[in-house]
Every structure is written in structure tokens, then in C-alpha cells.
Amino acid sequence: MADYRIAAPRPGVARPRTAASLAAGPLDARRALAPVGADEAEAAYRLHRAAMQPSLPEPWVEPERRADFDKLLDRVPSFFVTVGGCRAGYLQVMARSRVLHVVNIGFWPAWQGAGHGSALMGWLQTQALTRGCGLHLKAYHSNPRALAFYERHGFRQSARNARHVWLDWPPAARG
Secondary structure, eight states: OOGBBBBOOTTTTOOOOTTTTTOSSEESSSEEEEEEGGGHHHHHHHHHHHHHGGGOOOOOOOOHEEEEHHHHHSOEEEEEEEEEEEEEEEEEEEEEESSEHHHHHHEGGGGSSSSSSHHHHHHHHHHHHHHOOEEEEETTTHHHHHHHHHTTTTTEEEOOSSSSEEEESSGGGGO
């Protein structure tokens, strides 16, 4: 599991901006958010690919997916989700005027199904309540496990197309 260990922050390494109340720090006694540093793009991408590739409705085209992910790293506050000091997952979320837009959320397959996603979602819902806003995200139709997870956590479908389902929590947040 050495690949998942967090390196100590290095002086002078640029860190991405963080959305207002979404900052690195503890989620609970076991879990924390750590910012993805500029020198950690490859580690973040490997995690993204492992979490997302199995649920895609089409083949994974490496150069295209990598370019899209790198653009997101430049624009969206990105965090590793750590459990006991290990990188278990990642989160990309943008603060908008009336919602926190969850751009990406994923966990290494070995860390899935152990309650870490639920803990992260509960923390995100608390952050949204504190800010007086909702949460907004999208998932692939081809990922019924993710859709069921979000619906268990109170998300409701707000739109859909041939590829995605958009979900909101609470449903009135995007009124």
C-alpha cells in the first residue's frame, strides 16, 4: 500500500485553490481531506482511472481522458480522501452560488463498500447545510451502483440525457 501513503508537504509546492468552506482537514476521526498538490497529478489520475473506468459506457481513451482530467485539476479544487493516512479516494468540488457542484468523487476499488463514501457524503451534506445551499452532481446511466448510493443519501434525479443522470440534494436546491 505504499502507493497510497501521503508524502509530507514540501515547501514551495503550489497548492490548488480551495472553495470557501471546503478546505483540507479532518472529515471525522479516521478520515481527512488533503489537497492534491501540483506534483501529485499522476497519483490523482491513477486513482481517477481506477475509480471511473469500470463504470464508463464507452471505451477508455487514455489521451483524451488524461487531458480532460488535467484540465479539471487546473480549474477545480481537488482533494485526496485519506483514511488512516492512506489515500483511499479523491474529491473534486466547486462552490457555485446556490450549490456545491461535486465534479468527481471516487475511491480505489479496495476501499469501496467500507463506508468511506458515506462518510464523505455526510460531510459534504453538512458543508452544504452550513453554507445554506444544496449539492449537485451527475453520474453515468451505466453506473447503477453510484446512482443507488446517491439516492440512498437523499439525492433526487433532476435531469437526464443519453449518457448522464443529474442529481440534486436537497431536490429544491436548484429551484
